[in-house]
Amino acid sequence: MTEEMTPRARVALNDYLEDVRRSLRGSGLDEAEVESDIRDHVRDATAGLGRPIDADAMARVLIDLGPPRRWVTEDDVDTPEPSVDARGPIPDGRRLLAWTVLLTTVLGLALFPWIGPFGLLVAWLLARVAVAESRESGHHVETTDAPNGKPSSWRWMVYPPLVLVSVSLVVVVALAPLPPLMEVPLPASRDLIVGVGMFLWWALLTVLVRTFPRAAGWILFPLLSRQDTR
Amino acid sequence: MNDSFRENWTTQVRKGLLELGVLAVLDEERRYGYDLTQRLSRVPGLVIREGTVYPLLNRLKKEGLVEGELEESPEGPARKYYRLTPAGREALSWMKEEWAVLSGGLAELMERRS
Numbered sequence: 301m302t303e304e305m306t307p308r309a310r311v312a313l314n315d316y317l318e319d320v321r322r323s324l325r326g327s328g329l330d331e332a333e334v335e336s337d338i339r340d341h342v343r344d345a346t347a348g349l350g351r352p353i354d355a356d357a358m359a360r361v362l363i364d365l366g367p368p369r370r371w372v373t374e375d376d377v378d379t380p381e382p383s384v385d386a387r388g389p390i391p392d393g394r395r396l397l398a399w400t401v402l403l404t405t406v407l408g409l410a411l412f413p414w415i416g417p418f419g420l421l422v423a424w425l426l427a428r429v430a431v432a433e434s435r436e437s438g439h440h441v442e443t444t445d446a447p448n449g450k451p452s453s454w455r456w457m458v459y460p461p462l463v464l465v466s467v468s469l470v471v472v473v474a475l476a477p478l479p480p481l482m483e484v485p486l487p488a489s490r491d492l493i494v495g496v497g498m499f500l501w502w503a504l505l506t507v508l509v510r511t512f513p514r515a516a517g518w519i520l521f522p523l524l525s526r527q528d529t530r
Numbered sequence: 531m532n533d534s535f536r537e538n539w540t541t542q543v544r545k546g547l548l549e550l551g552v553l554a555v556l557d558e559e560r561r562y563g564y565d566l567t568q569r570l571s572r573v574p575g576l577v578i579r580e581g582t583v584y585p586l587l588n589r590l591k592k593e594g595l596v597e598g599e600l601e602e603s604p605e606g607p608a609r610k611y612y613r614l615t616p617a618g619r620e621a622l623s624w625m626k627e628e629w630a631v632l633s634g635g636l637a638e639l640m641e642r643r644s
Binding site (some may be wrong): 328337367372 | 564581
């Protein structure tokens with residue numbers, strides 16, 4: 301089934317399954333059976349759609365299935381998701397973490413290029429911690445991940461280093477072969493060599509992203525992740 | 531009447547009836563999960579999210595009212611079909627009787643008031 305969907309649709313399904321597994325831990329329910337039910341449902345729900353199944357179609361199926369925690373219990377089966385506000389105020393620790401991310405980012409930018417890159421890397425790591433923690437807590441920072449589409453307001457403190465590092469990484473990796481190719485000692489055919497070399501490099505990157513969408517999504521969050529999937 | 535009261539009331543009624551709905555649909559014929567959710571979705575207001583049906587199916591399986599069986603499909607991977615067990619049929623029969631008594635009584639009560 302996974303060959304019949306786009307990489308982003310596959311990431312969305314895998315993320316959903318991972319969230320379900322996390323919810324099932326300690327519940328006594330058979331994880332393999334539940335996963336099989338979900339995969340069968342997705343397969344049947346998308347049977348009449350064109351191939352490959354894209355992220356939008358996958359998102360619709362997963363939304364119809366409901367939040368991952370619904371697989372654990374019937375107690376809340378038809379209870380609407382609580383609103384972000386209803387979850388209570390953001391705890392002080394999480395607020396402090398968000399402010400630390402923002403401060404480290406500002407310092408990183410101010411001290412660029414001396415120790416700035418190190419500061420941005422620290423800010424990026426802290427921001428990843430904040431995102432992971434927010435997913436666990438229900439105070440979603442991701443726009444489309446929040447059950448009611450309302451992310452927590454502090455995402456604007458956490459996102460800058462994530463975007464900065466992701467964009468920088470994309471640019472650096474995408475253009476990595478350019479300097480050595482420009483050094484080729486054949487001026488007459490340099491353009492051709494650069495063109496072919498860059499094409500092959502980007503083709504390789506595309507294959508890597510398609511082969512390892514989860515790893516790519518993790519590294520390049522939020523540019524390439526579950527952003528478009530729910 | 532506030533929204534919270536309305537939601538709670540609807541949820542409670544729907545939860546009880548969904549169980550009856552699942553058993554009634556499986557009494558018609560055995561069905562696989564998606565097929566079952568689609569059949570139930572045609573009953574207005576009974577199923578909000580398709581994922582709500584599967585935990586219920588798991589519980590009914592544990593209670594021995596429903597059983598699942600894998601069957602090879604010529605169109606793809608094996609499919610899990612759900613069907614009623616004899617105990618499930620017995621439970622459905624009892625639930626239908628209870629529902630008839632309850633719904634009849636309530637209808638009569640509401641008719642008198644109007």
